[in-house]
Amino acid sequence: MQNWYHIIPKNTGLSSYIWIIFYLLPFFFIFKTSSILEILLGILLVAGFFLSYRRSFQSKSHLFYFWVSIDILISLALTLVFGYVYFSLFLAFIIGNINHRGGFLSYYIVHLVTTIAATALLFFLKEESLFPQLPFIIITIIGVILLPFTIRYRNKQHELEDELEDANERISQLMVIEERERIARDLHDTLGQKLSLIGLKSDLAGKLIHVKPESAINEIHDIRQTARTALKEVREMVSNMSRAKLEDELIRVRQIIQAKEMEFQLEGDPSLANTPLLVENVLSMCLKEAVTNIVKHSEATWCRVMIKQSPTEVLIKVEDNGIGIKEKKESFHGRGLQGMRERLDFVNGSLEIVSLQGTTLNIRVPNVNQQSEKEDPV
Template sequence: MKFLKKYILFPKRFGIFPYIWMIWIIYPITDLWPFNRVDTIIPTILLICFLWFYRNGYSVSKALPIWIYGQYGIIFVLTITNEWIYLLLFSAWEISSLPVSKRTFHQFLAGYYMTLVVCMGLLMALDEMTPWSFTNQMSIVMVLFLILSPLGGKSVANSYRRSQQLRQQNSRYANLIKRGERERIARDLHDTLGQSFSMITIKSELAAKLLDKNPDQVKNELKEISEASRQNLQLVRNIVTGLRQTSIAEIMIELADELKLQQISLMTDGEGQTNKWPHDIQNILADILREAITNVMRYSRADQVEVHFTQTKAAYHLMVADNGKGYKAVRKDAMALKEWQNAPKLSVENLAFKPADLGQSSMCNYQRRDDSHGNQNYFS
């Protein structure tokens, strides 16, 4: 396996593009077939050498100029013997995908165009053709493809490299977020449970000392220890409940991946402001979003879904719309209504569905009551 990775397979960082261009090898192989002729020996050996130079060019070592310019030389010879000028496409996409400096790329590019001009001139001289007749024979598309391939390949390689760097950066951010969450949990545990357990330890030691001297005082100490233990237990439950809450950002990442697999495009509006919304509101909205988007993927036959977040002084609003087949009416005993009716702080009279403006899409309205503060938060 190490031999394959080191000498045969292309480096993973270049993706599948080097393998895709190997399809072009079919053309010279068909020209050489069958291999029982004497005149195919030298082209076959040169073709194998070219593929070896092509593979080693992706290793990006100090010998890189040898592998690149060596390809140009082999192509020049094969153009004379077999008119395989199209092998330059291998070199064109290779030099455009290599992570080299601009100066090095421009040097390889200059060598490429010099080889292309020389090979085209050589073919015209051998076949006694004018530039116009040569272009007609090779087709204008092929000529333009040979000319523009290094530049187009460079654009594709830069786009692929940027997307790869973006994925790596997102992974780093995710690790930082996890680290920050761990530090927050450790800080909360230290500031709350740590002090409480220290107090329990001190009172336990005091109770042991007072056991013989003042038994009545021991009862009071044990009572306080028992009360502190109950408070700590409730505190642990609150911390665990807080950890189980899902933010809107987290659920949107999850849903975006699921929608992408279903080939449904997702558009959001006002998502950035939800980071400042209270955690309990985000947790309820996350559950609603999960159910709503799941229904879109299962039943709507849509290829586009929009999620809008808005906020007023008295309410938080959520709107989910898709361009699916829609509906004319909703049964009062619908399963979604029954499920959300039993949700905490949500009641059926505060939940409604109706057609929206985007095709035959759907929109959901939610209302949440916060009885402890005497006000209302509406989700719509």
């Protein structure tokens, strides 16, 4: 509930000055009476109403319902004795703030029935004196009927808005986490391939340095160039400017395969037509990860890459004659292949792994652009 000093009802459509009038108005009804005892009784009832009204904002659970019940009894007493029915609007407001559905309905029905019954009895006893107030009393009864539901609806709306704001903040945090994971995967794939190439060329240069010094020098130059290329790609990736082309990636794939002293075969056209740059980037990163796994884990002697583009999909098949995934289960569940699946899921693609004699990876991505062009003329 609100703090005790926030006892002017908010979000009711009425100005605070009108509520102040409702606070002061009962004294006008009280001082109309000629009996000192009645005046004292009226002042005590008003003071008791405000005291219990304040306590209801401070209390929780059963004490809250206790103080609201006291307010209902005092409001009925003021209505029957002094003809002041307007405290029922304060009760309608506080009942509308009850979150528990059962408690809300119970107190709403009790308050509505008692207010209408007391007002009807008051008209029966003091019809002539209440006739000038009839429009205001009717407005009060309408407020008792509608105000609790209005307050409850607005509270629910504010709760939903707060939940939506929290959800949007959570989505923003998840987007940041997802972007960090994407950058981590890209760094892993890019640096993994380049460092593997540097390691292989370093081993090769070590073998050739005494046998073929000139070839060893060339390998060292290649190592330096590969390191510069890796640094450049990392900088571009961090600045979100890295967009790998499949043709460029195949050049690096050929280099790393040949550095491993494996045979490399390419079938198909790497220049994809009508393929979004994002999709081509995903395919390039997946091809890079697949070849890196072959170089690190397969112990194969050859690697074949087949690229096939049809009106419905782009297929990249990567094959090797290595030991297969069954003997290297950690590579199947490793971060590399998991990163490939996540990237392909983002563009509605799929990854199929066949491991019999060697390993075959089928990387498929639907050719969305060609499908849409085919459907548009119809």
